[in-house]
Amino acid sequence: MDKPAAKKILISPVTRIEGHAKITIALKDNGEVDQAQFHVNEFRGFEKFCEGRMYTEMPTITPRICGICPVSHTIASVKACEMIQGIQPTYTANLLRRLMHIGQNISSHALSFFHLSSPDFLLGYDSDPASRNIIGLAEKFPDVALKGIRLRKFGQEISERITGKKIHAMGIVPGGMSYPLTIDNQQALMQWIPEALDAVQTGIRIIKEFHAANADMINSFATSPTMYLGTVGPHGEHELYDGLLRFVDAEGNVLQDQLSLTRYLEFIAERAVEWSYLKYPYYKPLGIEKGIYRVGPLARLNVADRMKTPLAQAEFLQFRALGNGQPVHGTFFYHYARLIETLAGVEEAAMYLQDPEVTGTHLQTLGRWNNAIGIGASEAPRGTLFHHYETDDSGKLTMVNLLIATGQNNPSMNRSITDVARQYVHGADVAEGMLNRVESAIRCYDPCLSCSTHAMGKMPMQIDIVNAGGEVLLSLQR
Amino acid sequence: MPIITVYINGQKILTESGVTILEVCKANNIPMLTLCHLKGLHDIGACRLCLVEIEGVNRLLSGCTTQVADNMIIRTDTDRIKRYQRITVELFFAERNHVCAVCVANGNCELQQAGYAVGLDHIRYPFLYPECNVDTSHPWFVMDHNRCIMCTRCVRVCTQVEGAGNWGVMNRGHDVRIISDFNTPWGESITCTDCGKCVHACPTGAIWPKAVAQGQLTKYPEMIGELVEKRKLLQ
Numbered sequence: 001m002d003k004p005a006a007k008k009i010l011i012s013p014v015t016r017i018e019g020h021a022k023i024t025i026a027l028k029d030n031g032e033v034d035q036a037q038f039h040v041n042e043f044r045g046f047e048k049f050c051e052g053r054m055y056t057e058m059p060t061i062t063p064r065i066c067g068i069c070p071v072s073h074t075i076a077s078v079k080a081c082e083m084i085q086g087i088q089p090t091y092t093a094n095l096l097r098r099l100m101h102i103g104q105n106i107s108s109h110a111l112s113f114f115h116l117s118s119p120d121f122l123l124g125y126d127s128d129p130a131s132r133n134i135i136g137l138a139e140k141f142p143d144v145a146l147k148g149i150r151l152r153k154f155g156q157e158i159s160e161r162i163t164g165k166k167i168h169a170m171g172i173v174p175g176g177m178s179y180p181l182t183i184d185n186q187q188a189l190m191q192w193i194p195e196a197l198d199a200v201q202t203g204i205r206i207i208k209e210f211h212a213a214n215a216d217m218i219n220s221f222a223t224s225p226t227m228y229l230g231t232v233g234p235h236g237e238h239e240l241y242d243g244l245l246r247f248v249d250a251e252g253n254v255l256q257d258q259l260s261l262t263r264y265l266e267f268i269a270e271r272a273v274e275w276s277y278l279k280y281p282y283y284k285p286l287g288i289e290k291g292i293y294r295v296g297p298l299a300r301l302n303v304a305d306r307m308k309t310p311l312a313q314a315e316f317l318q319f320r321a322l323g324n325g326q327p328v329h330g331t332f333f334y335h336y337a338r339l340i341e342t343l344a345g346v347e348e349a350a351m352y353l354q355d356p357e358v359t360g361t362h363l364q365t366l367g368r369w370n371n372a373i374g375i376g377a378s379e380a381p382r383g384t385l386f387h388h389y390e391t392d393d394s395g396k397l398t399m400v401n402l403l404i405a406t407g408q409n410n411p412s413m414n415r416s417i418t419d420v421a422r423q424y425v426h427g428a429d430v431a432e433g434m435l436n437r438v439e440s441a442i443r444c445y446d447p448c449l450s451c452s453t454h455a456m457g458k459m460p461m462q463i464d465i466v467n468a469g470g471e472v473l474l475s476l477q478r
Numbered sequence: 479m480p481i482i483t484v485y486i487n488g489q490k491i492l493t494e495s496g497v498t499i500l501e502v503c504k505a506n507n508i509p510m511l512t513l514c515h516l517k518g519l520h521d522i523g524a525c526r527l528c529l530v531e532i533e534g535v536n537r538l539l540s541g542c543t544t545q546v547a548d549n550m551i552i553r554t555d556t557d558r559i560k561r562y563q564r565i566t567v568e569l570f571f572a573e574r575n576h577v578c579a580v581c582v583a584n585g586n587c588e589l590q591q592a593g594y595a596v597g598l599d600h601i602r603y604p605f606l607y608p609e610c611n612v613d614t615s616h617p618w619f620v621m622d623h624n625r626c627i628m629c630t631r632c633v634r635v636c637t638q639v640e641g642a643g644n645w646g647v648m649n650r651g652h653d654v655r656i657i658s659d660f661n662t663p664w665g666e667s668i669t670c671t672d673c674g675k676c677v678h679a680c681p682t683g684a685i686w687p688k689a690v691a692q693g694q695l696t697k698y699p700e701m702i703g704e705l706v707e708k709r710k711l712l713q
Contacts, residue, residue: 052612053612054620056688056690060580060582060691064579064580170692173691173693173694174691178694357649367690394615394665395704
């Protein structure tokens with residue numbers, strides 16, 4: 001019998017993620033999966049074209065990287081600027097920034113769970129791809145879809161109530177804020193809290209029911225252990241806005257704790273790969289093979305000792321129990337972690353809104369160029385985000401390094417899709433629902449590739465099966 | 479000055495002779511787009527936004543540099559003028575690197591306002607994307623040539639009001655640039671008095687103080703005209 005030719009399956013574009021990418025699944029001669037690769041075929045170039053600008057412009061330029069996490073970029077950027085100037089923001093400014101950051105996280109997490117991922121859970125992985133999206137969800141589960149849409153609206157309204165803009169929020173400036181929160185807007189936001197809590201708890205109920213009904217699938221879905229990186233507060237608590245870095249290994253041992261973000265280059269190295277515009281970052285002391293680490297909601301809950309608010313803490317304990325004393329490695333649990341963070345966000349928003357200083361008017365400290373290097377970080381919805389600027393002595397940028405969360409998850413995303421492809425793909429004759437499962441492994445990470453494009457499951461899926469000689473044997477399009 | 483009669487957009491107006499069409503329009507609340515004009519500075523008709531049609535004259539003339547004459551029939555609102563104004567504003571945006579969304583002057587920019595005024599929703603000309611320097615050498619101010627429209631208000635305010643003569647112009651065509659002294663970095667200028675009048679005179683985000691972030695830039699160009707008037711009182 002002739003030996004079957006080695007083949008390649010191409011999923012392009014990957015749908016229901018933010019941005020454009022494709023997946024190649026390379027098959028062995030026997031038809032089983034050799035490896036899968038996640039290609040990001042966009043190039044943005046922000047690091048290069050920001051060179052030569054004044055460092056003070058970066059908090060305005062960098063939010064344009066992303067329409068979903070602009071506040072995280074702005075916060076990382078202003079922190080880098082504040083290091084250059086050697087100043088600290090005021091107490092009220094910190095409260096307003098925290099509120100805006102929480103609002104953005106709620107909005108992003110609601111988008112990820114309700115709009116992009118929940119169609120798989122509620123409509124089914126094998127349902128018709130044409131309606132496996134938020135529109136299809138709204139037809140069959142209008143109550144859930146509406147709650148998701150309203151929760152996202154609440155997140156965006158926090159920025160709007162403070163700065164007048166929902167997206168690409170202005171007003172976060174080196175030293176503080178440009179705009180105060182009025183008492184009317186404070187009260188308007190407080191009225192959202194009960195509805196937002198209800199929406200998050202609906203999401204948590206959906207994911208728990210899906211866990212219970214699909215335990216076998218979830219417990220074997222891309223479970224390769226990795227290290228984790230996240231930001232924690234001074235007492236090891238979950239933290240998104242301020243704090244220090246913590247690395248834990250796959251067994252949950254803390255490798256680095258209360259690490260200043262200015263030392264990130266000592267612990268994180270990057271390597272470029274020829275088949276993607278996303279670099280391959282890794283934990284430097286262990287090298288590229290053993291140093292794969294993850295960031296984002298799963299990582300933050302794996303590195304934290306506790307949450308700051310009671311409802312989120314109760315869920316956090318249930319989440320950590322899944323790992324039996326070790327980190328929770330199942331990639332599927334990104335969704336659960338994301339919802340726990342959303343719950344914490346709504347509770348924390350209520351906490352900050354009730355602070356008497358939140359409507360204060362001492363908003364900004366003033367500074368000028370004092371240091372040539374500025375490094376800032378924040379926990380973006382998808383993970384730890386670093387901004388590193390170097391300037392000449394007039395404040396003009398000579399070097400910009402932006403280490404984006406999705407980039408840090410790149411090695412583990414490749415590992416996850418390889419795991420899932422090996423589990424579900426056997427030979428080139430693959431059902432669409434199986435390929436959707438491979439895509440969904442990527443969707444767990446909620447990657448933000450262009451950080452500006454919003455995909456909604458409407459794009460066509462193309463699958464090319466190619467033999468070892470590069471000849472296309474079969475081309476499928478959805 | 480003798481009183482003369484002019485007709486602007488069909489409206490009969492009595493005015494002094496020796497004044498410009500722009501001045502008459504302003505005095506009679508007739509809208510006229512301008513960018514290079516700034517009260518207190520000599521007009522040069524550089525931006526071509528205040529073009530007017532004058533009966534009996536084949537070509538369009540700039541309202542800021544054309545004096546009224548008796549029985550002059552002027553139109554400022556024809557389709558032809560509006561078409562030329564739109565073209566002119568589009569060319570401003572295409573000529574250098576204007577990105578309003580990330581500009582320090584966003585929401586406080588005369589070029590942006592001109593864009594709104596002519597209904598600019600897209601630009602039909604290829605962007606030139608010239609490589610322009612950002613001069614950050616001055617301790618307080620930045621000169622960003624990407625956002626300069628060559629109105630020369632900075633050059634004129636520095637020479638005609640401050641009397642320092644720091645700013646000048648070099649080259650021609652697309653290569654034309656505002657320069658400090660003999661094309662030295664602004665921070666090394668021996669003539670600049672650090673007065674900041676050029677910051678207020680600049681209609682865009684080309685000259686701005688280092689200390690401000692987006693949304694915080696406030697310019698007060700009217701200050702130049704007020705200053706000139708106050709000096710006249712002292713003479």
